[in-house]
Amino acid sequence: MGLFLLWLFFGIGILVQVVYLLFIFGKTAFYSGNKSQSTSPNEEGVTVVICAHNEFSNLKTLIPKIFEQDYPAFDVMVVNDRSSDSTKRLLEKMMENYPKLRSVTVKYTPAHLTAKKYALTLGIKVAKNDIILLTDADCLPQSDQWIRKMTAPVRNHNKTFAVGFSGYEQKPGFLNNWIQFETLLTALYYMSFGLWRRPFMAIGRNLCYRKEFFMEVKAFKGLWHIEGGDDDLFINQYASGRNTTIVIDPEANTISKPKETSKEYLIQKKRHMNAGKYYRSEDKRKIGLYTFSHALFWIGGVGLLIYFGLAESWEHFSVVFGIILLRSILVVRIFKAAERKIQGTKPPKNIWMLDFLYLGYFWILGTISHQAKDIQWK
Known part of the structure; x- marks a missing residue:
């Protein structure tokens, strides 16, 4: 037996x-999609939204990099979420050099809400443009075509969501090698099912959608009590084969700083995996x-x-x-x-x-x- x-x-x-x-x-793995969709003359305005908590050093690098983007109509909204470092002073100084940079400060998070969702909602509410492109303060665009290529499905093909990839810097050592493997496997899940018109999650470090839709559905309704899930649970509720496109193009990626210790990595992954229990069956x-x-x-x-x-x-x-x-x-x-x-x-x-x-x-x-x-x- x-x-x-x-x-x-x-x-x-x-x-x-x-x-x-x-x-x-x-x-x-064998994707051969058409990349020409990003060359459309439609150059609708885009707002890049970044939530930042004590991210002085990362923002100092990221903001100038974003303003190197080859796209004519965009601005950047940084949500300074309860920072105790010099983030506010940095943003004030940078706004003098970058007229299209704006900031909103969160001084406290209401008791019944979760910090990231609250900060993100405030940033999206005051965004000037209807197309929202999200990334994190510790990320960098992989090319000056990031905005153009990540927003193309929403601008040109009336999609609600464009789901991109965000990887991690490659460094020596077993932990980093494991992070590369696990990140790639996760991408194989959400990109592959997305290509099969069965999308179910996304990564908030590289995600595009319309503000109008976000506000219309009251995006985080029913999710406020869950820490995390501002990306994958939102997508899990509202993405479909008709309204979502997966963007596979190295020039449309962002790259993040990987965790340096096993403890930091496990805390991060515990937060990510915890949201999974709220997915649809x-x-x-x-x-x-x-x-x-x-x-x-x-x-x-x-x-x-x-x-x-x-x-x-x-x-x-x-x-x-x-x-x-x-x-x-x-x-x-x-x-x-x-x-x-x-x-x-x-x-x-x-x-x-x-x-x-x-x-x-x-x-x-x-x-x-x-x-x-x-x-x-x-």
């Missing part, structure tokens, strides 16, 4: 995994089916290798090992192709090993995040 269950786990796991890797994630299944089949595959595969190894049944051992090897090769190729398509950079190292380690990471951290009560923005 035990051997049968191991084969059953292994069989179901490999079947679902192949479907995901080839037909779902492959949609992103069908969207939970999109992630859950892959991760569950991933667990079945490795539990069944490793169990069979141990069983046949102890029994010295080397023919069966070789078959199981060969299947595991073939799947690992497929994972590496899909991830490498997706990395080139999304970022145009080198993929993470040792993808096959990181894929195996993801088994423990997701189930352990996911369980902790699901039960966490101490989630906060800043």
Whole structure:
């Protein structure tokens, strides 16, 4: 009976995994969309909205970089959220040099609201333009075409949402390599299902939508009590195959500073994963089916290798090992192709090993995040 269950786990796991890797994630890895949509003469005004809490050094770098953008009609709104550093003084000085830079200061957050959503709502309310492009203070556009390319679906094709990619700086060390892997896997989820016209999440570090829609639906209604989710839960509620476009273009990306310690990274990921429990049931299944089949595959595969190894049944051992090897090769190729398509950079190292380690990471951290009560923005 035990051997049968191991084969059953292994069989179901490999079947679902192949479907995901080839037909779902492959949609992103082998994407060949038309980039010409960003060249339309329609140059509607755009407001870049940034929420910042004690981000003096990051804003000092980011704001001049944004004003290098090759787009004629945009301004920047920085929401100075309860900062205790020199952010306010910096913004006042920069507004003298950049007439299209504006700022609003949040002195306190009402008790029944969450900080990021409150700050973001204030910034969007006072935005001059209807098209809102979001990023974070610790991000940088990857090119001077960022505004043009990220807003193109909303400006030119009457889309409500344009969902982009935001990666992290590549640095030496295992933690950074893991961050690159996990960020790419997350992108494969939301970009691939988005390309299949089943969008379910986005990253607030690179997201575009219309202010009119945001205000009309009272965007965070029912979400105020949840820390985080100003991006993925908003998209989860209102995005559809008709009103959403996934933007895959290295020139439309932003890049962020990665966490430097495991503690900082785990706090960040706990906040991100905590929001997932509020997704619609069908969207939970999109992630859950892959991760569950991933667990079945490795539990069944490793169990069979141990069983046949102890029994010295080397023919069966070789078959199981060969299947595991073939799947690992497929994972590496899909991830490498997706990395080139999304970022145009080198993929993470040792993808096959990181894929195996993801088994423990997701189930352990996911369980902790699901039960966490101490989630906060800043």
